[in-house]
Amino acid sequence: MGEKNAPVGRILRTVIPVAAWILIWQLLAIIVQNRIILAGPYDTLSALIVLVRTEVFWSSVSATSVRILTGFFAGSVIGIALGCLAFKKAFIGDFLKPFVSALKSVPVASFVILLLIWFGSRNISVIICSMVVFPILYLSTIEGLKATDYRLLEMAHVFRMPISRQIRYIYVPQLMPFFRSAFKLAIGMSFKSGIAAEVIGQPLNTIGNGLYLSKVYLETGELFAWTIVVVLISFICEKIISLILKLF
Amino acid sequence: MTIEIKDVCKSFDGQQVLKGFNLNIESEHSYILTGPSGCGKTTLLRLILGLDKPDSGTVKLLGDYKYPFINSGMVFQEDRLCDNLDAVTNVTMVSKKVFRETVIEELQKLLPKELIFKQVKELSGGEKRRVAIVRACAVPSDILIMDEPFTGLDDSTRKIAIDYIRDKQGSGPLVITTHDTKGLEFGRIVRF
Numbered sequence: 001m002g003e004k005n006a007p008v009g010r011i012l013r014t015v016i017p018v019a020a021w022i023l024i025w026q027l028l029a030i031i032v033q034n035r036i037i038l039a040g041p042y043d044t045l046s047a048l049i050v051l052v053r054t055e056v057f058w059s060s061v062s063a064t065s066v067r068i069l070t071g072f073f074a075g076s077v078i079g080i081a082l083g084c085l086a087f088k089k090a091f092i093g094d095f096l097k098p099f100v101s102a103l104k105s106v107p108v109a110s111f112v113i114l115l116l117i118w119f120g121s122r123n124i125s126v127i128i129c130s131m132v133v134f135p136i137l138y139l140s141t142i143e144g145l146k147a148t149d150y151r152l153l154e155m156a157h158v159f160r161m162p163i164s165r166q167i168r169y170i171y172v173p174q175l176m177p178f179f180r181s182a183f184k185l186a187i188g189m190s191f192k193s194g195i196a197a198e199v200i201g202q203p204l205n206t207i208g209n210g211l212y213l214s215k216v217y218l219e220t221g222e223l224f225a226w227t228i229v230v231v232l233i234s235f236i237c238e239k240i241i242s243l244i245l246k247l248f
Numbered sequence: 249m250t251i252e253i254k255d256v257c258k259s260f261d262g263q264q265v266l267k268g269f270n271l272n273i274e275s276e277h278s279y280i281l282t283g284p285s286g287c288g289k290t291t292l293l294r295l296i297l298g299l300d301k302p303d304s305g306t307v308k309l310l311g312d313y314k315y316p317f318i319n320s321g322m323v324f325q326e327d328r329l330c331d332n333l334d335a336v337t338n339v340t341m342v343s344k345k346v347f348r349e350t351v352i353e354e355l356q357k358l359l360p361k362e363l364i365f366k367q368v369k370e371l372s373g374g375e376k377r378r379v380a381i382v383r384a385c386a387v388p389s390d391i392l393i394m395d396e397p398f399t400g401l402d403d404s405t406r407k408i409a410i411d412y413i414r415d416k417q418g419s420g421p422l423v424i425t426t427h428d429t430k431g432l433e434f435g436r437i438v439r440f
Contacts, residue, residue: 155328157318158297159342159387169330169341 039221047221048228057207062084064125064207068194070131072187079134082143093142100234103135112200121201125194125208132193133186137179144178145171151155183241191234249311249390249420250274251296251318256305258291265291269376271306273391278414278422280432283440289425290325293393296423297322318439321384323394327376333367335359335379338368339386346386354382357412358405381409385416392422410428 022041029040039047051057086093111131115124148171156166198208207226216225251273258266265288273279273296273387281289295307309318329338339351345348355364358378368376377400384392392413398406410431413422422435429437 034397151324151326151328152330154299155322155324156342158299159383160319160320161342162344165341169337170331173330173332 044220044224048225071126075130075133077138128197140182144175286440320363321389
């Protein structure tokens with residue numbers, strides 16, 4: 001009986017807090033009574049409905065998603081590859097250390113402005129996402145490899161286990177817990193930084209451009225609507241990545 | 249193939265584990281290394297495998313052995329199995345030359361059939377030990393080296409395991425470390 005109700009209970013545990021927060025949001029909107037300062041859930045939903053009926057919305061969503069995901073994958077591949085190399089060859093790790101530290105601490109806005117000067121605004125979110133994702137995956141790969149059970153590696157050495165099998169049966173299972181949390185963090189950071197780059201860089205027909213225009217025209221409802229769209233895309237991408245990682 | 253161990257000394261943190269140790273390990277012979285814990289049995293196996301280097305003395309591979317390293321089947325003191333994989337995969341994963349059908353057949357000689365497709369983490373200590381024994385014997389090797397392979401096995405499974413190992417020994421030497429030499433009288437007992 002209890003087991004049968006478990007999925008319902010799980011859904012309720014998600015739905016009830018979300019509904020409570022929407023209610024709090026609506027109450028605050030009623031108290032503030034100013035759509036420019038705080039658009040309520042109803043205004044946001046209305047703005048979202050208007051938005052999804054426009055062609056610009058879909059072109060913006062697809063352009064931004066493609067760019068951010070391209071940056072995410074590029075940053076992930078480079079991060080994992082260089083993480084493996086840095087683990088194998090200490091001098092590569094030493095060489096990359098200042099660069100990775102800089103990427104971690106320098107504000108995204110500084111990079112965006114610099115990259116705008118160098119490359120223009122069109123693909124700025126691709127580069128920014130790669131730069132944000134790279135250190136996360138790079139450091140997780142190194143940490144994961146360091147945590148690999150040396151006894152299993154010694155066993156593999158004694159049995160002359162081919163490297164492809166070592167990767168499949170020893171390294172990948174040991175790295176997966178690190179990758180799961182790293183990818184989850186990285187995809188969220190990608191959308192945050194990618195959209196921020198678009199807001200500053202202003203490439204046309206992007207979510208960042210939509211957010212900027214909402215600000216200019218004081219359309220708070222539309223601003224919230226775009227924000228909800230970003231959260232939704234990020235959530236869907238995170239779920240897809242989790243599903244892919246479960247295959248390993 | 250002969251492995252010549254000559255005047256080998258090895259110490260860890262100032263404590264001498266092996267002092268002037270000598271032994272010739274020859275093909276088709278079995279060596280049962282026995283002695284109290286910490287007397288250097290595992291250390292000697294690691295030196296034979298080239299996992300550690302002696303402080304002094306030599307471990308040499310004599311004869312016309314064509315490889316630069318010893319091709320060995322090994323049972324480690326700890327099982328060193330991948331816990332999330334089943335017994336069959338744990339054995340097949342180590343070499344391309346180990347075939348799934350053969351491994352299933354071999355595992356069934358030491359384990360009940362219902363256990364061989366279970367994740368290794370669900371097996372008992374003795375069952376894991378038997379998986380490690382099959383893995384060591386399944387890989388084509390020139391020497392079988394087993395560090396306390398019978399830990400956790402009762403008398404009857406121990407006997408079955410010993411018979412299995414002897415059957416798989418082939419023409420290479422067999423080196424076993426153990427505290428209990430019962431049933432291992434076929435080999436040359438080396439006391440530490």
